[in-house]
Structure formats: structure tokens, C-alpha cells
Amino acid sequence: MHCLLKLAALALAALPAVSAFSGQGTQPHCNISNSNLATDLPSSLQSLIPPSNVSLVQVTMGLGTQNYTCTNGKYVNVGALAQVFDISCLQNLPAISAAFSQAVNELELVDGASLLNFGITLAKMGGFKLADHYFDTSAGPLSPVFNFQVSNGGFAIGKKLMDLPDPTNPTVNVDWLQLEAIAGDAAKFLVREQTAGGQPPSSCAVENETLQVPYAAKYWFFL
Ligand SMILES: *[C@@H]1O[C@H](CO)[C@@H](O)[C@H](O)[C@H]1NC(C)=O
Ligand SMILES: *[C@@H]1O[C@H](CO)[C@@H](O)[C@H](O)[C@H]1NC(C)=O
Ligand SMILES: *[C@@H]1O[C@H](CO)[C@@H](O)[C@H](O)[C@H]1NC(C)=O
Ligand SMILES: *[C@@H]1O[C@H](CO)[C@@H](O)[C@H](O)[C@H]1NC(C)=O
Numbered sequence: 001m002h003c004l005l006k007l008a009a010l011a012l013a014a015l016p017a018v019s020a021f022s023g024q025g026t027q028p029h030c031n032i033s034n035s036n037l038a039t040d041l042p043s044s045l046q047s048l049i050p051p052s053n054v055s056l057v058q059v060t061m062g063l064g065t066q067n068y069t070c071t072n073g074k075y076v077n078v079g080a081l082a083q084v085f086d087i088s089c090l091q092n093l094p095a096i097s098a099a100f101s102q103a104v105n106e107l108e109l110v111d112g113a114s115l116l117n118f119g120i121t122l123a124k125m126g127g128f129k130l131a132d133h134y135f136d137t138s139a140g141p142l143s144p145v146f147n148f149q150v151s152n153g154g155f156a157i158g159k160k161l162m163d164l165p166d167p168t169n170p171t172v173n174v175d176w177l178q179l180e181a182i183a184g185d186a187a188k189f190l191v192r193e194q195t196a197g198g199q200p201p202s203s204c205a206v207e208n209e210t211l212q213v214p215y216a217a218k219y220w221f222f223l
Contacts, residue, residue, distance in 0.1 A: 022186035022222055024057045025130045025153030028088035030110075035059050035091045040098075040193055042167050048178045050189035050222045057187070058221040059091045060084045062133055065212035066174060066198040072089040075200035075211055078081050079135030084146065084219060088192050101166070101173055104196035104216045130188075133219075139183040146219075148186050156221070166195050173199035174215055187221040194218040 037049055063084025068075035079087040092095045095103055114118060131148040138145070139157040147155045158179030166173035181187050198215025 004053050007045075008028075011206055022140075023148070023154040024156075024223060025151030025189060025198065026086070026128075028058060029086055029128070030091075032056055032059055032088050032091070035088070037191060037193075040100075040218070043174060045167060045193070047165055048158065048162055048164065048176060048191050048193060050148075050191065054188050054222040056220060057223045058086065058130060058219075059088050060130055060221065061087045061216060061217045062192075062219050063216050064214070066200075068200045068211040068213065070204035070209040072207075073203050073205070076166040076205050078143065078210075080133065080144070080215075082133040082215075083210075084131040084133055085219070086115070086128055089202035099195040100194040100218060101168065103173065105169070108197065108214075115171055141180070144179065146186060151171065154185045156181040156186040156190065158182065158187075158190050170199075171202070172197060172199055174217070187223055189222040191220040191222075192217045193220070 012211060027142070037056070038046060054057070062082040062084045066080045066164060067078050070076075087096065087113070090094050127208070128151075130151045131146045132150060133144065135142050135144050136145055142157045145155060149155070159182045160177055161180050162178035164176050166176060174192075176195060177190075177192040179190040179192070181189070195217040196215060198213050199216070200211055200213055204211070
């Protein structure tokens with residue numbers, strides 16, 4: 001699983017210069033008017049689609065880690081740290097739109113060279129960095145932050161509205177989510193779906209032990 005970290009580092013190394021645009025950072029590299037979250041979601045998860053009075057502004061992939069602390073024999077999620085890349089130029093490829101999480105999970109099982117090639121390909125195809133994703137308490141409770149400073153944008157701090165198990169492999173892949181922004185101007189709604197990895201082992205033995213589990217996911221931003 002640690003190979004995903006190499007992939008993230010590689011994509012970071014390939015950052016091009018960016019220009020100022022608006023709250024959600026740089027304009028998507030490719031036209032996203034035909035990108036549709038509904039086509040990524042099985043019928044049982046269509047409820048993740050935000051209200052119709054908001055519009056899609058970014059289609060992205062996040063790469064990073066989910067963080068856990070061992071508490072009473074179970075790993076409890078204590079946040080995440082990830083980098084968020086534009087995938088507007090990739091979204092309409094069948095492997096990305098229909099089988100992203102399967103592809104990432106399979107890549108995790110093969111050797112590092114394949115993962116590196118995947119990272120190089122993504123970077124070449126326009127997977128530039130849009131935002132940093134982390135957790136902080138600037139809006140009150142510990143909350144997910146999407147900070148677009150690296151692409152000259154603003155930020156969004158989310159609050160979870162929906163949390164649904166990954167439909168294919170929920171013990172390996174973290175839940176699919178709908179978030180509403182409680183602060184910031186970069187998005188009103190965010191959806192995390194097509195998750196790959198990120199789940200901890202089912203139990204732990206050493207109290208307070210921390211664990212970082214690599215994951216990838218698609219994040220859709222609506223404004
Ligand atoms: C994006 O694509 C849509 C539909 O294909 C088209 O109507 C629109 O003009 C395009 N926008 C840009 C900025 O090219
Ligand atoms: C969008 O619709 C929701 C209800 O679905 C409503 O609560 C919200 O105020 C609306 N937002 C705007 C900007 O119209
Ligand atoms: C998550 O783990 C990473 C790597 O150890 C660390 O840099 C980051 O601060 C942690 N974030 C949270 C919210 O625990
Ligand atoms: C675990 O951390 C908590 C809070 O920081 C502390 O009160 C407790 O003593 C720690 N337990 C162990 C076994 O280290």
C-alpha cells in the first residue's frame with residue numbers, strides 16, 4: 001500500500017505553474033460540462049448527488065493517508081492528509097469514470113514500477129495539484145479542510161451530511177461521503193466517491209498507537 005505515497009510524491013514533483021482564477025483555484029484544464037457525478041455512482045448511491053442549485057466546478061483525485069489512533073482495541077479515525085489533483089482531462093476515460101477504485105486497488109497489489117508509470121501518466125495528462133486536504137479546528141470541531149492556496153484559490157471546510165459504505169469492498173475502501181461547506185468560498189458541496197484503500201485493520205493491540213493508511217478517492221466540488 002505504501003506505493004501510493006510514491007505516486008503522490010511523483011505527481012507533486014510534476015506541478016506546473018498556476019494562475020489566479022477563483023475560490024476553487026485554477027480553472028479545470030479540460031471542459032467538465034460533460035462530466036457527470038451520477039454516472040460514477042451505482043443506483044443505490046445516487047443520493048450522494050448534491051442539490052440541483054449548485055454546479056460542478058472541479059473533478060479531482062485525492063492521494064494521501066487516512067490517520068488512525070488505537071483506542072480500546074479499535075483504530076479510530078483522527079483525520080487525513082492528502083493532495084488533491086485536477087483530473088478533468090481524465091474523467092471521461094472509461095477506466096477513470098467507471099473503474100477508478102478497482103484500478104487503484106489493483107495497482108496497489110502490483111509492483112512499484114507500475115504505480116510509478118501510472119503516476120507519470122497522470123501527471124502528463126494534466127493531473128496538477130489544486131489543493132491540500134487536511135483536518136483542523138479553525139471552524140470549531142475537527143473538520144476536513146480543502147485549501148486551494150497552492151492554485152491561488154480559497155478554501156472549503158466541510159461537514160459530513162452523508163456517509164455510505166464503499167459498494168464493492170468496504171473493509172478495504174473508505175466510505176463514500178457528501179459534505180456541505182460550513183466555511184470558505186471554494187465549494188458549497190463536496191462528494192468523495194470511488195474510494196481506494198484507507199481502511200485500517202479491524203482491531204489493534206497497542207493503545208494510542210497511530211497508523212496512516214494510504215488512500216485515493218475522487219472528490220467532486222460543487223459551487
Ligand atoms: C464545454 O463543452 C460544452 C458542451 O460540449 C460547450 O457547450 C461549451 O461551450 C464548452 N466550454 C468551453 C469553455 O469550451
Ligand atoms: C439550494 O437548495 C437548498 C435545498 O435543496 C436550499 O436549502 C439552499 O438555500 C439553496 N441554495 C441556494 C443558493 O439557492
Ligand atoms: C496524519 O498523518 C500525517 C503523516 O504522519 C501527518 O503529517 C498529519 O499531520 C496527520 N494528520 C492528522 C489530522 O492526524
Ligand atoms: C492514551 O492517550 C490518552 C490521551 O492522550 C492518555 O490519557 C492515556 O493515558 C494514554 N494511554 C496509554 C496506554 O498510553
